[in-house]
Amino acid sequence: MTIGILANLRKPKLFEILPPFLDWLEQKQIRVVLERDLYHALPSKPKGILGLDPEHFVQESDVLIAMGGDGTMLSAARQIGKLEKPLLGVNLGGLGFLAEVSVDELYPRMEKFLRNEYRIEKRMVLEVHIEDENGKRSFYGLNDIVLDRGGSPRIIQIHVEVNSIFFNRYVSDGLIIATPTGSTAYSLSASGPVVVPNVECMILSPICPHSLFARPTVIAPGSEVSLRVESPQEAMLSVDGQIHTPVSNSTQMTIRKADHAVHLILFHDHDYFDLLRRKLHWGDPLRR
Numbered sequence: 001m002t003i004g005i006l007a008n009l010r011k012p013k014l015f016e017i018l019p020p021f022l023d024w025l026e027q028k029q030i031r032v033v034l035e036r037d038l039y040h041a042l043p044s045k046p047k048g049i050l051g052l053d054p055e056h057f058v059q060e061s062d063v064l065i066a067m068g069g070d071g072t073m074l075s076a077a078r079q080i081g082k083l084e085k086p087l088l089g090v091n092l093g094g095l096g097f098l099a100e101v102s103v104d105e106l107y108p109r110m111e112k113f114l115r116n117e118y119r120i121e122k123r124m125v126l127e128v129h130i131e132d133e134n135g136k137r138s139f140y141g142l143n144d145i146v147l148d149r150g151g152s153p154r155i156i157q158i159h160v161e162v163n164s165i166f167f168n169r170y171v172s173d174g175l176i177i178a179t180p181t182g183s184t185a186y187s188l189s190a191s192g193p194v195v196v197p198n199v200e201c202m203i204l205s206p207i208c209p210h211s212l213f214a215r216p217t218v219i220a221p222g223s224e225v226s227l228r229v230e231s232p233q234e235a236m237l238s239v240d241g242q243i244h245t246p247v248s249n250s251t252q253m254t255i256r257k258a259d260h261a262v263h264l265i266l267f268h269d270h271d272y273f274d275l276l277r278r279k280l281h282w283g284d285p286l287r288r
Contacts, residue, residue, distance in 0.1 A: 004061025004085075006035035006076055008068030011092040015043070017103060018067070022046050024107065028114065033060050054079050061085055063265070066099060070185075073098035074240040077125070077142045077262045086120055088113070088265040095279055097184050098264070112267055121266050124179045124200050124221060125258040128239065132251040141239040142262050143182030145255050147227055148174025148207060150236030150246065155210060157230040162223050169230070172209040177202055177225060177255050181262075184276075186241070192216040196272055202257070227253040 003025065007014050019042070025032050032049050034042075039051020052060060058079055066076040067090045076087055089099030090106060101109050112118060128145045129138045139145075149156045158170045178187035180195040183203055188194065192205035193216060200221040206214045219225075229235045229249045237247050247253065277283050 002031040002033060002060055002062050004033045004035070004057055004064045005038065006057070006064065006066055006072070006079070007038050008072045008092065009037065009041050011068055013092045013103060014067060015041075017092070017106070018042070019044075019046075021106065022049065024110075033057060058083055058085060063088065065090060068092055068099065069094040069096060070098045071242070074142055074242060078140060078240070078242075080262070081140065082260045084260055084263050086263045086265050097275065097279060098181070100270070100275065109267060113265065118265050118267050121197065121264045122261040123181045123197055123264055125261055126177065126179055126202070127256055127258040128237070129254045129256075130237065130245065130247070130251060131254075132247065137245075139239045139243055139245075140258055140260075141182075141243075142179065143185045143240045144176050144178040144187060146174060146176050146186060146207075146238040146241070147229070147247070147253065148236055148238070150234060152233045152235075154231070154233060155208075156233065156235050159228040159230050160204070161226040162219060164224070164226070168214070170206045170209055170214060171211065172206045172214065174207040174235075175227070176205040176207060178205060179203075182240075184279075187216070190216070193218065194276065200257070202255075221257045223256070225255040227255070 034049055034051050035057050036051045036053050063086045064076055065088050066072045073089045090101045091099040126141045126145055127138055147158060155171055155173055158175050160167045176187045176190055180197045180199055183192060183195040187203055187205040190205040190207050192203050195201060201218050202223055203216060203218055205216040229247060235247050236244055238244050
């Protein structure tokens with residue numbers, strides 16, 4: 001088995017945790033490859049471990065470990081893409097809905113992993129196809145696709161069709177199209193519903209709509225959502241908050257469920273409702 005490791009290099013804990021972890025994996029006779037930037041960032045290069053470019057790094061790995069936070073997990077999921085390699089997240093600080101293995105749990109969880117005491121949970125991915133004067137291109141997001149006003153101080157008008165049928169015209173700061181995984185991210189801040197990950201759907205959450213009646217809407221996962229900006233100013237399309245591309249009123253945007261999924265490694269004591277309570281402090285005693 002080959003384990004590939006990538007990480008957020010800005011996390012202070014990383015360089016305290018990674019060297020002894022690499023030694024532990026070597027003792028277990030597990031082959032390890034590192035993402036190229038991580039390899040070059042290590043003060044001392046471990047023997048027998050390669051630093052590979054993102055494409056070959058994923059291809060060489062049977063399992064990937066992302067060390068950082070949820071942003072690192074989103075980036076790793078995008079790198080894995082259609083290869084659907086299993087992904088385990090180690091949380092080095094922050095909220096950690098996706099990277100839920102804490103530093104304190106790292107070695108006990110890895111022991112369970114090596115004993116095959118885990119399960120794979122498939123998470124829905126969104127594909128956005130963009131067509132404009134610059135050509136055609138597609139991006140994939142585990143959390144959400146967001147169309148917003150970008151750097152403009154003015155609200156935008158967004159024409160929305162679902163399965164080629166007119167659905168709504170949002171006058172707002174923008175619109176979030178989220179997966180169940182992304183329902184606890186930006187969509188939650190826009191009053192969107194929390195959806196458990198195994199209920200596949202798409203969530204449309206307007207951002208600060210200029211209306212008393214615009215509300216988040218949940219639609220079937222097989223739906224095709226078409227967006228068009230009807231305002232004269234340039235807008236911005238973002239994927240998982242990490243990929244940003246400017247769009248105009250001549251840009252055609254189509255969002256659908258991707259053909260591939262993200263395969264998260266979870267352990268048998270994982271419970272989504274317990275995760276919600278811990279991360280969102282649901283059920284905590286009222287402050288006095």
